[in-house]
Amino acid sequence: MSRSAHPAGPRHADVLPEGHYSAPPADLNTLDAKVWAQTVTRNADGVLTVGGVDVVSLAEQHGTPAYILDEADFRGRARAWRTAFGNDADVFYAGKAFLSRAVVRWLHEEGLNLDVCSGGELATALSAGMPADRIAFHGNNKSTEEIRRAVESGVGRIVLDSFQEIVRVAHIAQSLGRRQRVQIRVTVGVEAHTHEFIATAHEDQKFGIPLAGGQAAEAVRRALQLDGLELIGIHSHIGSQIFDMSGFEVAAHRVVGLLKVIRDEHGVELPEIDLGGGLGIAYTSDDDPREPHEIAKALTEIVTRECEAARLRTPRISVEPGRAIVGPTAFTLYEVGTVKPLDGLRTYVSVDGGMSDNIRTALYDAEYSVALVSRASDAEPMLARVVGKHCESGDIVVKDAFLPSDLAPGDLVAVPATGAYCRSMASNYNHVLRPPVVVVREGEARVVVRRETEEDLLRLDVG
Numbered sequence: 126m127s128r129s130a131h132p133a134g135p136r137h138a139d140v141l142p143e144g145h146y147s148a149p150p151a152d153l154n155t156l157d158a159k160v161w162a163q164t165v166t167r168n169a170d171g172v173l174t175v176g177g178v179d180v181v182s183l184a185e186q187h188g189t190p191a192y193i194l195d196e197a198d199f200r201g202r203a204r205a206w207r208t209a210f211g212n213d214a215d216v217f218y219a220g221k222a223f224l225s226r227a228v229v230r231w232l233h234e235e236g237l238n239l240d241v242c243s244g245g246e247l248a249t250a251l252s253a254g255m256p257a258d259r260i261a262f263h264g265n266n267k268s269t270e271e272i273r274r275a276v277e278s279g280v281g282r283i284v285l286d287s288f289q290e291i292v293r294v295a296h297i298a299q300s301l302g303r304r305q306r307v308q309i310r311v312t313v314g315v316e317a318h319t320h321e322f323i324a325t326a327h328e329d330q331k332f333g334i335p336l337a338g339g340q341a342a343e344a345v346r347r348a349l350q351l352d353g354l355e356l357i358g359i360h361s362h363i364g365s366q367i368f369d370m371s372g373f374e375v376a377a378h379r380v381v382g383l384l385k386v387i388r389d390e391h392g393v394e395l396p397e398i399d400l401g402g403g404l405g406i407a408y409t410s411d412d413d414p415r416e417p418h419e420i421a422k423a424l425t426e427i428v429t430r431e432c433e434a435a436r437l438r439t440p441r442i443s444v445e446p447g448r449a450i451v452g453p454t455a456f457t458l459y460e461v462g463t464v465k466p467l468d469g470l471r472t473y474v475s476v477d478g479g480m481s482d483n484i485r486t487a488l489y490d491a492e493y494s495v496a497l498v499s500r501a502s503d504a505e506p507m508l509a510r511v512v513g514k515h516c517e518s519g520d521i522v523v524k525d526a527f528l529p530s531d532l533a534p535g536d537l538v539a540v541p542a543t544g545a546y547c548r549s550m551a552s553n554y555n556h557v558l559r560p561p562v563v564v565v566r567e568g569e570a571r572v573v574v575r576r577e578t579e580e581d582l583l584r585l586d587v588g
C-alpha cells in the first residue's frame with residue numbers, strides 16, 4: 126500500500142460549505158466507542174484492530190471492500206436483549222437486517238427467536254438448524270408457495286398482513302391438516318419520527334390492517350372463525366431507527382384497546398402482543414441509543430399499565446430488533462482509490478465500494494461516520510465526502526465527515542455501524558461484486574459469506 130501523502134488539500138477551516146456536520150473532532154485518531162463494534166481499538170502502530178485482528182492483515186487476506194463483523198459483540202448484544210426481556214417475553218431477531226447461517230446458529234445458541242420475511246430467509250434459518258417453532262414469518266405479500274413451506278415446516282407464527290392473506294393461510298393450513306398459529310399485523314396510526322420510507326405505522330402505506338374504522342377488529346372476527354387458524358395475538362411495528370419511546374407508548378395503548386374490544390366482543394383474551402422492532406443505534410456520535418434493559422423496562426411497563434387499565438391479563442410480549450443487535454457489530458473496510466480536493470468545497474475520497482454495499486445513504490439520507498484505520502495521523506482535519514465507484518453522483522457512502530488531510534490512495538478507511546441493512550440490501554449495480562462478511566473473534570478471522578466472483582455473475586447470465 127502506498128503511503129505517499131497527498132499534496133495539501135483545500136483548507137476548510139475558514140469557510141465550511143453547507144452540510145450536516147459539527148466541528149472537526151479534536152483528535153481524528155480517537156474512536157468513539159458508541160459507533161464502533163465492542164472489541165475495536167487501535168494498536169501501538171495506530172492500526173485499528175477488532176476481535177484481536179488488525180485491519181491491515183484483514184485487507185491483505187480477504188481484500189476490500191469487506192464487512193468485518195465482531196462475533197463477541199453480536200452475541201453480547203443478542204444476550205443483552207434476551208436477558209433484558211427475561212422469560213416472560215420473546216426476542217425475535219429481524220433477519221432482514223442481516224442473515225447468514227452463522228448468525229442463525231449464534232441466535233439459536235443465545236436463546237433468541239427469528240423473524241423471517243421471505244422463502245429465502247426461511248430456507249437460511251431452517252438450513253442452519255433454527256427450530257421452526259422459534260420462527261415468525263412476516264411479509265405483506267407472501268406467496269402461496271412461501272405460506273405452504275412455512276406451514277409445512279411448522280413455523281411458530283405467521284403474521285397476517287391483509288384480509289386476503291387471512292383466508293389464504295387458513296386454506297393452506299387446513300389443506301395440510303394443520304392449525305397455524307397467527308398474529309394479525311395492525312397499523313396503529315402513529316407517525317414515527319424517522320425517514321418516511323422506514324416509518325410503518327401511519328395508515329397511508331402498504332403494511333398491516335388499519336385499526337381505524339374498525340378494519341382490524343373485522344380482521345380478528347374473520348380469523349377467529351377459520352378452523353385453519355389459531356389467533357394468538359396482535360402485531361404492530363411502527364418503523365425503524367427510533368429513539369423516542371412515545372411512539373411505542375401510543376402503539377401499545379391502541380393495540381391494548383383492540384385486545385379489549387376483542388375480549389368484550391368474543392370473550393377471548395389474546396395471549397400475545399408483538400411490538401415489532403425499530404430501536405435506533407448510533408451511526409454517528411450525535412446518536413444516543415438506549416440500552417436493551419431500559420427498552421425492556423419501558424415496554425413492559427407500558428403494556429402492563431395499559432392492560433391493568435383495561436382489566437386485561439397482561440399478554441406475553443415479543444419484540445423484533447434487527448438493527449439494534451447487528452448494526453453496531455460490523456464495519457465496512459474500504460481502500461482509498463483517489464483523493465480529489467475541490468477548492469472551497471470539500472475533498473472527495475473515492476473508495477472501492479459504494480452504493481452497492483451501502484445503499485442507505487442514497488436511499489434514506491442516512492448519516493455515517495468514517496475513520497482512517499490503517500494508520501494514525503496527526504494531519505489537519507479536512508472536510509471529506511466518501512464516495513463509491515459507481516456511475517452515479519448520488520453514490521455517496523458518507524456525506525460529510527472529517528478525515529486527516531494526508532489521506533492518500535492505498536489508505537484503509539472504515540465506516541462503522543454497517544452491520545444492518547448493508548450486506549442484506551447490497552446489489553450488483555455496475556456488475557460490482559458483493560463484498561464478503563468476515564467474522565472476527567479472539568484473534569481469528571473467518572469468512573461466513575464469501576465475496577462474489579465474476580463466475581457467480583456469469584452463472585446467472587444464461588442467455
Ligand code: LLP
Nearest residue numbers: 219362365366402403404445446447448546
Ligand atoms: N419487524 C418488522 C415487522 C419489520 O418490518 C422490521 C423492519 C423489523 C422488525 C426490524 O426493524 P429494526 O429493528 O431492524 O429497525 N432497510 C431499512 C429499514 C427497513 C426495515 C424494515 N423492517 C434501513 O436500512 O434502515
